[in-house]
Amino acid sequence: MRSALTLGLLFLLYGVAFGQKINRSYRLHIQKAESPIMIDGVVDEQAWLDADVAKDFYMILPMDTSYSQVETEVRMTYDDENLYLLVINHHAVPGPYYVESLRRDFVFGKNDNFLLFMDTFDDQTNGFSFGANAAGAQWDGIMFEGGKVDLSWDNKWVSKVQNYDDKWVFEAAIPFKSIRYKKGIKEWGINFSRLDLKTTEKSSWAPVPRQFPSASLAYTGVLVWDEAPPEAGANVSVIPYVMGGRVRDFEGGTETNYQNRVGVDAKVALSSSLNLDLTVNPDFSQVEVDRQITNLDRFELFFPERRQFFLENGDLFANFGYETIRPFFSRRIGLDAPIQFGARLSGKINRDWRIGAMNMQTGRVEETGLPAQNFSVVALQRRVGQRSNIGAIFVNKTSLDYDPSQEPGAPQYSQFNRNVGLEYNLASSNNLWTGKALFLKSFSPDKSGHNGIHAANLRYSSGNLTWEWKHEYVSPNYTAEVGYVPRTGYYRINPSVAYLFFPKSKKILRHGPQITTSLFYNMDLEQTDNISMLAYTVRFRSQSDLTVWTGHDRILLQQPFDPTNFSGDTLATHTDHNWRTFGAEYISKPQSLFTYSLSSQFGGYYADGDRFNFVGEMGYRFQPYVGITMNANYNEIHLPKPWGKTTFWLVGPRLDVTFTNTIFLTAFVQYNEQIDNINLNTRFQWRFKPASDLFLVFTDNYLPAPFYVKNRTLALKFTYWWTM
Structure with a gap:
């Protein structure tokens, strides 16, 4: 308790000690549009010619000590309904762009992209992010904790990307009703981020140190409004759904259960920054199933929330x-x-x-x-x-x-x-x-x-x-x-400590060691766990990564535990287990159409046993429409009797087809030997209007041998976002 209070006092001292907005001198002025804006990715409206321009971006990576070699120009304007964004992303070197697909909320590091970060409350803590990759796939998320982005958040907005020989242009309209902001405020925190994989440059308008993400709201510049942003007015959205489907439990021998459900969500803006969400009889059948893992842990596993309401x-x-x-x-x-x-x-x-x-x-x-x-x-x-x-x-x-x-x-x-x-x-x-x-x-x-x-x-x-x-x-x-x-x-x-070296090298961006240890004690202050690791990481300028590590584990069991989480035989309470482990991981550069990652570990295990683990992922994309990946996880455990040799395979091929940036098909299979199950999940989504969707979802679970269906689900769901 004393140490917690001491740290608390230190926090208060540090919180008082630092207090100025760092990039307040970076200011972009925004004025109301004098002409209509058409979202087409073409710079031909007078409003864009009249708009202030944010340019001369600063490099974040590979080094944060100079201007970016990749030129980017940003303009912003607005009318009574929307906030508008126009970005001209110039090419620094010839060649095609790199993207994963047209899927919404893409992986940042695997796509040529532009992102907007808005601190609409000017508190450097909360905000919104919007953006697109070079093929036109949208990105939107809600920001929290000063620089994290929750991409599960979706809202209504429209955008268009046009590609040219020397640049790609991104144009967007974001309704004021889709975001929250402080009423009457005339200065928002704002920053723009650009990732160009051909040059491996990440840059931003207001400079951000390389150890922080470009989303860091502590380093935003200022968006200066000519007058306070217009009030969103009456802002009520009603989102009804209709779902029909069938569920059959073959394993339990039950008859087909037909499901017909209706329900409704509603969003009521009580102010420009306070929202009330209501739901009656919600349904989450369109949510993608969890990605399975081989569980060799003593404690419950964590799976993230995916349901939109929360x-x-x-x-x-x-x-x-x-x-x-x-x-x-x-x-x-x-x-x-x-x-x-x-x-x-x-x-x-x-x-x-x-x-x-x-x-x-x-x-x-x-x-x-x-x-x-x-x-x-x-x-x-x-x-x-x-x-x-x-x-x-x-x-x-x-x-x-x-x-x-x-x-x-x-x-x-x-x-x-x-x-x-x-x-x-x-x-x-x-x-x-x-x-x-x-x-x-x-x-x-x-x-x-x-x-x-x-x-x-x-x-x-x-x-x-x-x-x-x-x-x-x-x-x-x-x-x-x-x-x-x-x-x-x-x-x-x-405790943990890491140190990075940034050499003047054409191949290596940074490298350095990291040491971490986790010591657990019971209520009598007797040590029960010592999990320590020494790692060395190398980041190449191509954006590939190599990590090698060694670890020491000491576990004094506080309750019986089955080291396979499968056999039912357990190790006794208070038995002491010690072992060493060695491992390595390599992640390939994201620019290639063929990408892969490999990791492996080998060493001791419980009861003086041995464990070997191999994890691999291979992917090939026919950009921007089709992506094929294969995941494999193999565990081989050698223990004394009664366990002996135990092996677990976890295999998961996946197919992603993005016909357009509004029509998606995903199909994947997960074979989990540990729980003796094959899971098949197929989901078709058509976003026929912003935030309005038609889903068709098919899910099967099979017993691998003898091969037969355990249960089967088919669901068709229609949602419509109606803004009053």
């Missing part, structure tokens, strides 16, 4: 805590019970305050005796200094009309579980210092005492040196039924 301003709820200390995890809601209705309020109250409030109701499941449940979450965030903030959260799960004592022999569920938490997030104005201090406490009817958490970290990132100190304490009775806390009853110390 995503806008999702950082207010989901990012409270750390990766393995999350008091709220939205995937706990609705995956084992139908969601009947829900409401979600999120956004900015003013420049300094953000709020998130959610209430979701699920129905009773007769087959398992799961009662109807209500989930409520309230999160508040108050800005402190330039970029830091203090946050608070309350999470409540309640079972309705349920008394476990009256249902003997039935599965038992808790009557309620509650969590309260407080955290301080540090982010210095230059982003060199970041960190967090966190306190949590849970309340359950069957657990009292020893139900708290405190944790903190402090991180420093310069051009060459990065170091971090992190510690955690999770008490044995802490419970987060609507969260993700896979491990309880431990202390953890997790």
Whole structure:
């Protein structure tokens, strides 16, 4: 506790010490358009000739000490309805562009692209990102934590890309109703990012140090409005859906279940920066299934949220805590019970305050005796200094009309579980210092005492040196039924340090070592885990990467564990296991039509055993329309009896076809030997209007041998985004 308080005081000192916006001298003036704008990728309107121009971009990579050799020109204007963007991306060297496909929200490092980052609240923390690759695929996301982009967020906007021999032109119209911004504000934080894979240059208009992403809102320039942006006016969107489908459980021997569902979502802008989301009878059948992995871990695995309803301003709820200390995890809601209705309020109250409030109701499941449940979450965030903030959260799960004592022999569920938490997030104005201090406490009817958490970290990132100190304490009775806390009853110390060299070389961009260790202790301060690693990474100018590493693991088991997660035989509690591991990984350059990545590790394992692992991914694209990839993961484990030799294959071919930037077909197969299952998922999507879609989804699960269908699902879903 004393160390957590000490770090907390350090955070406050650092938060006060840094306070100026760095790139405030980079200013782009925007004025209202005097002529209509047609989104066609052609620079022929008078409004563009009259607009201010942002140019003379600075190089971020490979070096951040000069102007970019790749020329980029950006113009912006607006009218009563839309914010307009025009970008001329000049070629520095001849040759074709490089893109993955026409799929929305492409992988940044694998595409020639241009991105816009907007800090519409001028708080250097939250904002929006829009962009496109050189083939015209769109990119949009909501920004949080000063430089992260959640690409699961989609909204209504239109764009067009035109390719010429010496350049490609990107033109876009972003409705004011599609974004949130502070009313009356006349200066937004803004920056532009360009990645050109032919020259391997990443650049930005307002300079960004190479150790930070170009999305870093700490380094935005200023978009200066001639007058305050127009109010979006009445802003209500209604998004109904109709779904029809059939489900057949062959393994259970049940008859075909025909599903016909209707439901509706609604978005109500209570202000230009505060939004209310409503849903009745939601359906998420179009969401792509999770990518499977071979699970050799002792604890529950984490899979990200993909459902659209939970995503806008999702950082207010989901990012409270750390990766393995999350008091709220939205995937706990609705995956084992139908969601009947829900409401979600999120956004900015003013420049300094953000709020998130959610209430979701699920129905009773007769087959398992799961009662109807209500989930409520309230999160508040108050800005402190330039970029830091203090946050608070309350999470409540309640079972309705349920008394476990009256249902003997039935599965038992808790009557309620509650969590309260407080955290301080540090982010210095230059982003060199970041960190967090966190306190949590849970309340359950069957657990009292020893139900708290405190944790903190402090991180420093310069051009060459990065170091971090992190510690955690999770008490044995802490419970987060609507969260993700896979491990309880431990202390953890997790320091790390890395150093990068930037040689004057035509082939190597940077290289350097990294050391990290993770030490776990039980409540008696006896060490249970020591997971340490020394790695050396080389980044080539071609954008390929090579990493070699060695690790030491010491595990003192605190409960029985099956080292194969398959056989059912377990190692005994309090048995001590030590081993060393060696590994390497290589990721090929993204410019090639044929790309690949290879990684392997070999060394010891539990019970003086051995483990060999190989992971490979190969891909070929017929750009920009077709991409074919093959993933393979092989594990071979040698253990004493009763396990002996165990092997697991996980194989996943995938086909992506992007007929246009609005019509997509994805088909992939996952063969997982560990769970003895073959999964086939095919999804067709037609975005016939912005944010309005037709989906056709087919999913099969098979038993590999003898080969037969376990279950099969077919769903057809129609959604329409209607803005009032």
